[in-house]
Amino acid sequence: MSESSLPLVTQAMAKNREAIEGLLVHHMPRLRAWLQLRMGAQLRARETPDDLVQSVAREALGELGAFEWRGEAAFRHWLYVKAHRKLVDRARFVGAAQRSPEKERAISQQSGELPLHGQLLSPSGEVASVEEVQRIEKAFGELPDDYQEAISLRRLCGMSYSQIAERMERSEAAVRVLVHRGLSRLALRLGKLREEDNA
Secondary structure (H helix, E strand, O other): OOOOOHHHHHHHHOOOHHHHHHHHHHHHHHHHHHHHHHOHHHHHOOOOHHHHHHHHHHHHHHOHHHOOOOOHHHHHHHHHHHHHHHHHHHHHHHHHHOOOHHHOOOOOOOOOOOOOHHHHOOOOOOOOOHHHHHHHHHHHHOOOHHHHHHHHHHHHOOOOHHHHHHHHOOOHHHHHHHHHHHHHHHHHHHHHHHHHHHO
């Protein structure tokens, strides 16, 4: 993301409503894509990414007063940590509720826009169809957790390798390997899913 959120964050921390709304608009597409990708099939069948985005945004805005600005990537990571906690909480709730399969629903694109999942494979990538979104989510969900974390922090959160290394408590070289191998496995699995769908 080329434009820094610092001016918006500074004004939002002073409770400027326009800045708060601007901050949400600025980060919502990436946050929504990250949430949709990391939800997993079970939660995705019962919750919408838009509902989760709104919930995360409400919580984040309520805690902006305590947030210390350390740069754009750190701000995004702060949002995604909150999003991750929200996913864990919602997954526990769904598991505990043991809702019936009749309440499950297929993926929907209520906003009319497709998520930014293509950025996992290419920084400027775009996804052309709901079917491709589903394939990416399936392939990504089959990756080991450390690959998922490294790829999503790099490609969706925009963190540097050194920042990811600090977050994951690994060396920068190890993180580079995780991202490279994870993307390779993701691309291979995605190719196989496309072949299966077109067979």
